[in-house]
Amino acid sequence: MTALFAFDDATCQRLAEAHGTPCFAYSGAVATAGFRALRAVLPSRVRIAYAVKANPHADLLRCFAGLGASFDCASIGELERVEALGLPAGRTFFAGPGKRASELQKALSMGVRVQAEGFEDLARLDALATRETAVNLRVHPAFDIDEGNRIIGGSGPSAFGVDEEAVPALLEKAARLAHVRIKGLHVFAASNQRDAAKLRAIHGAVLDLAKRLHEAHGLAFEQIDLGGGLGVPYAPDEAPLDLAAFGQNLSDLLARHAWFEGELILEPGRFLAGPCGVYLARVVRLKESRGTRFAILEGGINHLIRPLLTGEPFPAKAVGRAGEAVPHTLAGPLCTSLDRLGEVRLPALTAGDLLAFGTTGAYGLNEGMTHFLSHPVPPEVWVD
Incomplete structure (x- = not known):
């Protein structure tokens, strides 16, 4: 496990088997540690107001509220989520x-x-x-x-x-x-x-x-x-x-x-929520097209649109796979050529392989194009 991934390979496999794929999983331990590390270096006159737009998951909000956070909201929906905390x-x-x-x-x-x-x-x-x-x-x-x-x-x-x-x-x-x-x-x-x-x-x-x-x-x-x-x-x-x-x-x-x-x-927002999240999705099929090897996944920009918006791809790993890394272009299931999650080097993938995308606790599912093509919305799992 590296700082880019909240869970090791064995935990990713267990989560995928228990909850199905695609899914998001968030680590309460990582979220708590990140908040405490930031709070520890700040002068007493500095207040942390978690930016709810990064990830409005109810368990994440409760976690930060319990640690003393304030909250930055940008819609009536976010206000209502924070109101439910009873602060x-x-x-x-x-x-x-x-x-x-x-x-x-x-x-x-x-x-x-x-x-x-x-x-x-x-x-x-x-x-x-x-x-x-x-x-x-x-x-x-x-x-x-x-x-x-x-x-x-x-x-x-x-x-x-x-x-x-x-x-x-x-x-x-x-x-x-x-x-x-x-x-x-x-x-x-x-x-x-x-x-x-x-x-x-x-x-x-x-x-x-x-x-x-x-x-x-x-x-x-x-x-x-x-x-x-x-x-x-x-x-x-x-x-x-x-x-x-x-x-x-x-x-x-x-x-x-x-x-x-x-x-x-x-x-x-991203600083506190990003490192605690992992997105899990399996490879549906592989395709070679004019010198490019595509790995087509269960989810794409309908779940992770940030690579398209900012050019910042999320870190990816092939769970439980070893071997020489070769180039892959990761594509999602949407009927648009914009559905790309980046070009990565991974061991040669096959259909059914499980990929984990790290640092997806912020600007993941809540920013994705979830309604486009009416694909099922993946579950979000909070892991204490």
């Missing part, structure tokens, strides 16, 4: 660029801190609220955050947040609202970043932005939300995030920004 008010955040009035009403009823994307969020909340309501304002900076990252985007146009240069005009209008008060800043800082030095630079730039807004407009921030972005390896040659350095960097940044006395929020 006290103040442990949930609500983000997203298109919040409807019904969703905002739900957030208010749960005591959720809203990450306002623009004046529309502020005005709708103000109309719904009956008492003073603190919100965080999401700002789209005028500088590149995670340069070259296609998920985050650069400093150009964005559907997310308030452009930094538009903040003064928004604050002028917001001052006239009856109930809503801006008490925090939200900047989604990075995506799948494993370099602690780059994260320090990104987070430092966000704190510098907060200081400028504080000094120019007198904003007294209770919270600064740095968003997500803590990355995980997807290949054996990729180094994991140096957690000790990451934690020390946050301590140093807080010391440098002594003006800020509130709490920092982190929204890790």
Whole structure:
């Protein structure tokens, strides 16, 4: 077993036999260890808000809730999943660029801190609220955050947040609202970043932005939300995030920004959920086509669409197989040439072989094209 796979080959075989394939399996032990490792290096003023979009599985949410996590939600469905945990008010955040009035009403009823994307969020909340309501304002900076990252985007146009240069005009209008008060800043800082030095630079730039807004407009921030972005390896040659350095960097940044006395929020999703999951699927048939060897599997982008979206293939192994590794193009069962899970080197496969895809605890089944062609939805198994 390596860090890329939550279960060894024998356990993968047992899970496949017990639950059938394809299926997802999640390790409670790996999820718990990852959360505790992150919590151990963070300053006390840093709060972990698990990003539910990474994996909303009920057992995973209960696991993190029991460890003291807060939660970052981006839909009314995610709010309802977190509401079922019975947490006290103040442990949930609500983000997203298109919040409807019904969703905002739900957030208010749960005591959720809203990450306002623009004046529309502020005005709708103000109309719904009956008492003073603190919100965080999401700002789209005028500088590149995670340069070259296609998920985050650069400093150009964005559907997310308030452009930094538009903040003064928004604050002028917001001052006239009856109930809503801006008490925090939200900047989604990075995506799948494993370099602690780059994260320090990104987070430092966000704190510098907060200081400028504080000094120019007198904003007294209770919270600064740095968003997500803590990355995980997807290949054996990729180094994991140096957690000790990451934690020390946050301590140093807080010391440098002594003006800020509130709490920092982190929204890790993939970092906490990714390593705990394995996807199991069998080879249905092999095909040679003009020099390419295809292995056609029971599941493809209907279960694991992330390789298509980002170009990041999940690590794969042939369970219980040995021998010289040869190239295979992994294809799924869908009637589209887009259904590819990557090109890998594995021992020569045959029909019926079991493959395991590691680091699939995040952006797996909940992101897949599950309704396309009406294939059965695979089970998700929680393993304590």
